[in-house]
Ligand code: SF4
């Protein structure tokens with residue numbers, strides 16, 4: 329394999345790779361602003377310049393400086409075998425200092441109030457490559473703050489004109505809303521007159537902006553980024569399987585960001601996924617179990633609700649309806665529970681929402697389009713795969729027909745949809761069987777339920793989703809269960825324990841208690857971790873092993889596992905006051 333040496337580190341590379349890609353992969357830091365692997369390469373910020381030497385075949389392969397020893401952009405230079413690159417030579421360092429000084433001339437000193445502080449490469453590179461003091465005595469050029477679209481603000485005087493945002497709208501989304509207006513130090517990024525930055529993947533420009541110029545209205549002043557922890561997640565709203573970071577603090581979600589996966593979402597996510605998590609902290613979350621008494625649903629303790637639920641479910645013949653928003657592990661645990669109540673229990677999948685058609689965006693650097701899926705559920709294929717392996721999975725329409733014809737006496741019904749899902753047709757069909765509803769939000773389905781058990785959203789559980797291309801991907805729990813809810817998997821474990829005659833123990837979920845720790849400088853926990861009676865704690869990884877033992881070997885071999893929880897590390901030491 330060909331090799332290149334960058335700042336003394338020898339790296340192997342594939343033909344066609346650029347010097348900067350090889351350095352990024354090998355962990356050799358070369359400062360960069362305008363370069364992004366998902367965009368074209370204009371080589372315009374000039375901070376990545378290095379001295380490059382290569383063997384000259386016309387001179388016995390002796391190492392000679394390229395371009396007569398001029399500095400070259402490492403982002404635009406293809407690596408060749410035997411190349412030697414220096415970005416820490418006196419010449420390269422002098423260039424880095426000059427570029428930093430130039431970029432900071434008109435940059436405001438507003439880091440303390442800037443949302444990007446803590447994840448700003450201008451801030452980071454200014455420490456590492458800039459001068460320690462400014463020589464600029466003149467008046468800085470002031471630029472306006474503007475609204476670019478429904479989700480994005482621009483603070484123009486922070487912009488360093490890397491043009492990543494402009495290239496994104498021209499190349500990736502193909503919508504071209506952004507442009508550079510003006511010249512020299514009066515240049516600013518703007519939208520064309522009368523056109524808002526409102527395409528379906530527009531907010532990726534916020535992540536692309538290396539400074540705090542493009543800001544997320546939704547996250548503006550919401551949280552200092554060094555307090556955030558991020559947990560690897562999977563798109564919980566559509567069948568895309570897009571990889572995401574769920575960023576949270578003290579038991580609350582603050583934002584969702586794309587997580588790079590070259591095979592699926594590349595570097596991007598849709599705005600639908602980015603902003604679609606608000607239902608997690610919605611006012612209408614089911615907070616406590618409910619059970620019907622004299623025709624009215626009243627709040628209940630978990631043990632009494634479990635007793636009432638088992639009584640209703642034993643009325644049989646039983647049907648289990650698993651929502652396509654549940655994980656594969658939960659489908660497996662609920663199916664096992666249903667079979668332990670009624671060995672001939674039938675299985676069906678809940679309604680799978682669709683909206684319009686798949687939407688494709690060009691995304692040329694990735695060599696494949698970025699697609700927003702019309703199927704608005706993350707795990708219809710996974711739930712079907714599990715229920716089929718456990719005896720068959722009817723579609724929701726067939727299940728409703730079975731209810732109407734009196735073949736079903738009791739239903740264990742799961743919701744977990746981000747918005748209202750029960751239609752009048754569904755409610756009419758479910759009038760005669762006894763219904764135990766497990767759901768996250770209060771909605772119409774309550775009206776036909778004997779018992780309602782509050783459950784957790786995607787952020788409050790771990791598990792596996794199968795995307796529209798049949799790829800199984802696991803994700804981790806980000807925040808503790810809200811209010812008195814439990815994951816559907818935990819509810820299945822609790823009911824199985826009761827059926828087996830075990831006592832439920834009053835204790836907090838171990839994982840949930842650990843992630844609302846206190847850190848210096850933080851406000852106290854926003855979420856209370858509640859002690860609730862529980863059976864054996866639900867563990868998605870352990871359930872996958874059981875699923876593989878039960879013949880579903882894909883769950884042992886084919887599940888892509890996520891990285892663990894990461895904390896965005898502050899550069900400064902935090903002190904307790
Ligand atoms: S707004 Fe941000 S991404 Fe766009 S050119 Fe300026 S610095 Fe670059």
Ligand code: FES
Nearest residue numbers: 371373374376403
């Ligand atoms: S990153 Fe190479 S010139 Fe900007």
